[in-house]
Amino acid sequence: MTLALRWGLPVAVVAACVGYLIYSASGASEYYLTVAELRSHAQGGDVRVAGVVQEDVVMTDGGLHVTFTEKDGTASVPVDYRGALPDIFQPGITVVAEGRLGSDGVFHARTLLAKCPSRFSTQPYTS
Amino acid sequence: MLGVSLAPATDAGKSAAGLGVVILGYLGAGALLAGLVLGGFSALLSFWAGIRESPVFIQIGRRAFFGAAAMTALAAVLLEVALLTHDFSLAYVAEHTDLSTPTALVAAGFYGGQEGSLLYWTLILGLLGSASLVAGASLGGRVAAYATGILAVILSFFLFVLAVVASPFDLLSITPPDGLGLNPVLRDGGMLIHPPVVLAGFAAFAIPFSFAAASLLAGRVDAAWIRHTRRFALLAWSLQTAGLLLGMWWAYHVLGWGGYWGWDPVENVALMPWLATTAYLHSSQVQEKRGRLRGWNLGLVMLAFLLVVFGTFIVRSGVVPSVHTFAISAIGPWFLGFLFVCIVFSAVLLAARANAAPAALGRPPAPVSREGAFVLQNLLLIGVIAVVFWGTVLPLVSGLFGLERVVGTPYYERAAAPLFAALLALLAIGPLLPWRRAGRPTMRALRWPAAAAALALVVLGAAGSRSVPVLIAVPLAAAAAATVLTEYGRAVVRKPEVLVRKRRRYGAYLAHLGLVVVVVGVAASHLGQQEKEVTLAPGGKVTLAGYTLTYTGSEQRQLADHTDFVAGLRFGDRTLEPSRATYAGLGGQALTHVAITTTPVADVYVVLAGINEDGTASFRVFVNPLVTWIWAGGAVIILGVVLGNAGERGVEAELARRRIPITLTA
Numbered sequence: 001m002t003l004a005l006r007w008g009l010p011v012a013v014v015a016a017c018v019g020y021l022i023y024s025a026s027g028a029s030e031y032y033l034t035v036a037e038l039r040s041h042a043q044g045g046d047v048r049v050a051g052v053v054q055e056d057v058v059m060t061d062g063g064l065h066v067t068f069t070e071k072d073g074t075a076s077v078p079v080d081y082r083g084a085l086p087d088i089f090q091p092g093i094t095v096v097a098e099g100r101l102g103s104d105g106v107f108h109a110r111t112l113l114a115k116c117p118s119r120f121s122t123q124p125y126t127s
Numbered sequence: 128m129l130g131v132s133l134a135p136a137t138d139a140g141k142s143a144a145g146l147g148v149v150i151l152g153y154l155g156a157g158a159l160l161a162g163l164v165l166g167g168f169s170a171l172l173s174f175w176a177g178i179r180e181s182p183v184f185i186q187i188g189r190r191a192f193f194g195a196a197a198m199t200a201l202a203a204v205l206l207e208v209a210l211l212t213h214d215f216s217l218a219y220v221a222e223h224t225d226l227s228t229p230t231a232l233v234a235a236g237f238y239g240g241q242e243g244s245l246l247y248w249t250l251i252l253g254l255l256g257s258a259s260l261v262a263g264a265s266l267g268g269r270v271a272a273y274a275t276g277i278l279a280v281i282l283s284f285f286l287f288v289l290a291v292v293a294s295p296f297d298l299l300s301i302t303p304p305d306g307l308g309l310n311p312v313l314r315d316g317g318m319l320i321h322p323p324v325v326l327a328g329f330a331a332f333a334i335p336f337s338f339a340a341a342s343l344l345a346g347r348v349d350a351a352w353i354r355h356t357r358r359f360a361l362l363a364w365s366l367q368t369a370g371l372l373l374g375m376w377w378a379y380h381v382l383g384w385g386g387y388w389g390w391d392p393v394e395n396v397a398l399m400p401w402l403a404t405t406a407y408l409h410s411s412q413v414q415e416k417r418g419r420l421r422g423w424n425l426g427l428v429m430l431a432f433l434l435v436v437f438g439t440f441i442v443r444s445g446v447v448p449s450v451h452t453f454a455i456s457a458i459g460p461w462f463l464g465f466l467f468v469c470i471v472f473s474a475v476l477l478a479a480r481a482n483a484a485p486a487a488l489g490r491p492p493a494p495v496s497r498e499g500a501f502v503l504q505n506l507l508l509i510g511v512i513a514v515v516f517w518g519t520v521l522p523l524v525s526g527l528f529g530l531e532r533v534v535g536t537p538y539y540e541r542a543a544a545p546l547f548a549a550l551l552a553l554l555a556i557g558p559l560l561p562w563r564r565a566g567r568p569t570m571r572a573l574r575w576p577a578a579a580a581a582l583a584l585v586v587l588g589a590a591g592s593r594s595v596p597v598l599i600a601v602p603l604a605a606a607a608a609a610t611v612l613t614e615y616g617r618a619v620v621r622k623p624e625v626l627v628r629k630r631r632r633y634g635a636y637l638a639h640l641g642l643v644v645v646v647v648g649v650a651a652s653h654l655g656q657q658e659k660e661v662t663l664a665p666g667g668k669v670t671l672a673g674y675t676l677t678y679t680g681s682e683q684r685q686l687a688d689h690t691d692f693v694a695g696l697r698f699g700d701r702t703l704e705p706s707r708a709t710y711a712g713l714g715g716q717a718l719t720h721v722a723i724t725t726t727p728v729a730d731v732y733v734v735l736a737g738i739n740e741d742g743t744a745s746f747r748v749f750v751n752p753l754v755t756w757i758w759a760g761g762a763v764i765i766l767g768v769v770l771g772n773a774g775e776r777g778v779e780a781e782l783a784r785r786r787i788p789i790t791l792t793a
Contacts, residue, residue, distance in 0.1 A: 006494050011506060018510035018546070022517050025534075025542035032522060032531040041530065048533060063737025064660055064745045084660065084736040084747040087383070087707075087717045098535075 030098070035075040038101060048098045049077065049107060055091045070097060070107070079107045086114035152217050155205040155296035159289050162198030162253075165191050166283035170276050177272030177345070185272045189260050192279050196253030199286065203250045206243060206295050210236050216302040219243060219295040225308035227688060232309055235319050239309065241443070241458075242295035244326060249285040251330035255359065256282065259334045263355055266338075270352065273341035281333050284465055293458050317377030324373055325397060328366030329435045332404060334359040336432035339425050340473070343480045348421050353411045358772070360428075364408055365768050367401045372645075372761035383719040383734045385658060385749040387757070390539045392447050395519045396438030399512050403431035406508040409501050417562060419498065422477065427505070429473040434512070436466045447522045493564040500557035507550050514542040548599050551646060554639060555580070555606035558614060572613075579609030600650040608643045611636045634771015641763030648756030652730075655752040660736070662745040672750040674698065674731050681738050689718075694735050694744045698724060705735040705746070730754045 031037075031047040038049050051070035059066045065082045068091075079097050089095070089112070099109035173188030175181075206219070210233050215221040223236040223243070232239075238247040256278040263271050289295070309318075335356040342352040374397070375387035388394060407427040413420045440462040441447060492498040518534045525532040555576040560569055583605035587598055614636055618625050626633050661669045663678040670676075679695040679702075686708075693706040703722035710718065722733045729752040736745040 007491075007502075010494055010499075010503065014503070014506040014510065018513055021510075021542040021545060022514055025514075025538045026517075026521070028537040028541060029521060029525075029532045029534045032533045037530065059737070061662060061745065063739075064662065084734060084745075087719050089717075 035070060035072045035077050038077060038107070039075060046098055046100055046110065048096050050094060050096045051076070052094055053089070053091050057091055059085075070095065077101070077107050078105070079109055081109040081112050083112070086112065088114050151205055151209045151214055152296045152298045155202050155209070156290065156294060158198045158202040158205065159286055159294065159296070162195045162202065163283055163286040163290050165198060166195035166279050166286055169195060170279035170283055173272045173276035173279060177269050177276060180268050180272075182268060185268055185275070188272065188279070189275050192260060192275050192282070193257050195279065195282055195286065196257045199246070199249050199253040199282070202289075202296075203237070203246055206246060207234065207237055210234065213306070215304070215306055216298055217295070218297045218299050221299060221303055221306040223306070223309060225306035228306075228309050231319060235322075236309065238322050238326065239318065240295075242289065242293045244322065245285060245289055245293060245458075246295055247323065248326050248330045249282065249289060251327045252278075252282055252285065252333055255331050255334055255362075256337070259338070259356065259359055263338065266351060266355055267345075267347075269345035270338070270341045270347055273344045274338045277337040277340050278333065281337070288458055288461055292461055317373065317381060321370065321373040321377050324366050325370030328363050328368075328370050329400065329438070331359055331363035331366060332400065332431055332435055335363070335407070335428050339428040340476055343425060343476045346480065348480070350411075350414045350418070350421075353415055353424065357411070360404065360408060360411070361768060361772060364401070364404045365765055367397070367404060368761065368764060371397060371401060372758065376758055379754065380721065380723065383721040385656065385732055385734070385747070385751065387652075387754070390518065390536050392441055392519050395515045396434070396441050399515055400431050400434040400438065402508045402512050402515075403427060403434055406505045407431060410505050413498055413501050417492075417498065419492075420502075423505070426477055429469075429477065430509075430512075433466065433469055433473065436462065436469055440466050441519065447519060492562065495560070495565045497557065497560045497562045500553060500560050504550065504553050504557060507546050507553070510546050511543050511550075514539065514546070518542075544596065547646075548603060551600070551603040551607060554642070555603060555610045558610055558636065558639070575613040576606035576609040580606040594654060597650065597654055600646065600654075604643050604647050604650070607646075608640060611640045611643070630773075631771050634767045634769075637767030637770060638764045639767075641760045641765075641767055644756050644760030644763060646760075648753045648758075648760060651753035652751045652757070655729075657750045659748050660745070661748065662739070662743050664741075664743045667743075669746070669748060671748050672729070674726075674729075674750060676703070676731070676733065676748065678744060678746075681742075681744055692735070692738050694738065694746070696722070696733060696746075698731060703731070703733050705733045707735050707737070725755055728752060 030045065031041065033041060033047050033049050035049060035051050038047065041047070049070065051072040054069040054071055054076070057066060057068040061082075063085060066085060066089075067078065067080050069076050070079045071077075081097065081099075086095075093114055096113040097107060097109040098111045098113070099107060101107050169188050169191035172184055172191060176184035176188050206217075208214075209217050209220050210224060211230070213220065213224070213226060213233075219240060219242055220236070223240045224233045228236075236243065238244045260271070260275055260278070263274060266274070335352075338352040338356045342348065374394070378384075378389075379387040407424065410420050410427060411424050414424050440459060443459050443462055518538055522531050522533050556573065559572045559576075580602035583602040584598065587601060592598060615626075615633070618633065657672045659669065659671045663669060665678055665680045668675055668677050675698075677697040679697055681692060681694045684691040684693060689708045689710045691706050691708045693704050696703040696705070701724055703724055705722040706720045708718045708720065719734055724731050729750050732749040732751055734747040734749075736747055738744045
């Protein structure tokens with residue numbers, strides 16, 4: 001084998017493998033939508049929706065079950081979430097809900113991420 | 128979100144107001160401006176001196192750089208003084224601290240906010256840059272001059288941003304009686320140590336970059352720049368390693384979501400330079416020892432530095448969605464411009480000069496050799512960088528073509544896990560391969576790691592493990608550990624003094640061993656985590672993974688600025704007290720305090736979700752196996768780097784005297 005082939009072939013194989021891994025794993029991507037886009041975007045699979053938590057927060061089950069309305073600029077959607085809430089969760093903050101819109105018109109969230117409101121760049125992580 | 132605290136200033140006397148202190152702001156801004164002028168002067172003069180090879184002007188350019196660094200240090204001292212004297216006439220001080228903040232955290236406010244963290248970065252760049260220039264005088268006129276020039280350009284860019292775009296010395300028109308304070312989430316010891324270590328690790332990598340680019344500019348393509356900047360590359364790598372692990376430790380202990388890594392853009396942009404630096408530390412040895420991979424090493428150093436700048440741009444510009452709210456500000460476009468300039472500069476330089484005057488190196492090595500192992504390791508690490516990079520920029524790219532898309536943990540796991548597994552296998556095989564060509568003796572040497580992997584597989588099978596990731600990760604980790612241990616064993620049996628004489632090699636093995644410990648901790652805690660959400664009445668029990676917790680009741684504690692709801696849980700003879708604090712002064716913001724107890728094989732991690740009016744309490748309970756191995760392994764890695772390189776230059780020099788110069792004709 002020539003030099004180029006002996007070294008080039010393994011390099012090409014590794015590059016192809018990485019490309020394939022990225023391509024196949026990208027199937028796990030989710031749409032990141034506004035509330036209005038959520039309404040118009042009828043598709044299966046989980047999506048993420050960002051919006052501001054409105055005042056109608058109802059917590060039950062020791063804070064492990066919560067319903068509220070999420071609103072962004074133009075549209076709003078009721079959200080139902082079961083699980084531990086981020087520390088800073090309260091009306092007025094921005095949350096990113098991950099889940100899907102049910103046929104009942106309610107967004108059933110699997111995870112709820114809070115956007116930290118402070119100015120710090122090293123912002124903590126809450127889910 | 129944080130309103131101005133309306134609590135009366137308890138210690139108003141400390142808030143020294145008046146003209147005498149407003150002056151700090153003017154002095155600081157003046158120092159930054161003077162630094163900028165000196166930095167620009169140093170850059171121009173050094174490049175000119177390099178072209179003309181004028182020793183006198185090289186000296187002057189270097190001294191101007193020291194001057195710029197000194198001005199940066201002065202600005203840093205002034206900002207720290209303003210913070211500690213509660214000079215709220217400065218917007219930065221008022222926005223990031225208040226009178227009730229503990230002194231240590233007030234001091235940490237220096238790097239707690241955007242402008243301050245930039246100043247801190249610039250300070251480290253100035254100090255380490257000066258140190259590298261003092262040590263680099265022996266490199267010869269042109270390289271030293273160009274390195275000074277490039278460092279001065281980088282320093283001047285930061286000083287420009289600090290002086291003009293995002294100054295920490297901006298004054299408020301009215302001096303408030305108290306500041307806004309620090310978000311309670313950040314009122315933690317981790318805040319004192321994690322950000323400065325990460326930022327210093329990033330800043331330190333500007334030095335290998337500058338010397339690499341200077342060598343190219345000067346047309347010198349030997350390994351002198353690698354040897355000269357090795358200590359700085361190691362320092363940068365160690366700081367980045369420690370910074371990543373400290374960040375994980377902090378997230379795990381403070382944030383209460385049961386994990387330590389979330390593949391958020393902020394974490395990703397810190398991981399990518401680390402991966403590139405790791406690749407460089409390995410491939411640079413091929414050039415040092417065998418004279419090969421010159422262009423490749425230059426490319427890697429540039430890649431690592433570009434990833435640092437890219438990360439800063441991502442973090443400061445808010446162009447990708449993240450749960451971290453970025454400090455979105457006017458500096459984003461400036462960093463994008465700087466990134467663009469750096470990319471063009473690096474690419475043009477590499478294309479124009481990297482292949483200049485190739486040395487006669489004799490026959491190329493076989494692919495199955497130590498050279499080949501280093502190259503494969505580099506390719507795999509770059510593969511991981513590609514995976515992380517694509518995941519980070521996907522929202523940007525997809526947003527250009529339609530609806531924005533994002534990826535989460537499943538993407539990173541599916542794409543990166545096979546690459547990490549291959550890297551782990553290489554960790555077992557690579558150190559045993561000889562330079563140039565591997566033959567039969569290598570096959571014999573591989574029997575120990577192979578035996579260890581087989582043994583691990585049998586033990587796991589007997590224990591009933593059916594998880595494929597576990598069956599891959601643990602045997603490979605066992606093989607990698609066996610490789611290190613047999614190498615140590617061989618050295619001790621044959622010639623114990625090589626452990627000291629070749630400490631660089633055996634220190635690296637220790638770092639490998641630490642990495643194996645980290646990998647086992649990550650694999651176990653990630654693949655074996657168990658989680659349960661429960662609501663318990665007093666006396667109620669919850670059992671998870673064989674650990675039983677009994678809820679004993681809750682109490683409310685009123686503290687100075689917050690109310691603490693504390694739940695008690697009995698675990699054997701220990702008591703766990705997870706709590707939720709509510710800060711009245713911060714719009715009722717809640718803060719969870721996780722309770723963690725460590726057993727020999729797992730952490731029991733309890734988060735209090737809430738206390739109900741009927742006396743019941745809701746918890747989120749995690750059992751995280753072997754998390755402590757991650758922190759312990761990290762300490763071993765750093766120990767390996769320190770032991771392997773302490774006083775190492777003396778040894779190198781001695782070896783160099785005895786060794787025949789590297790001529791690679793077979």
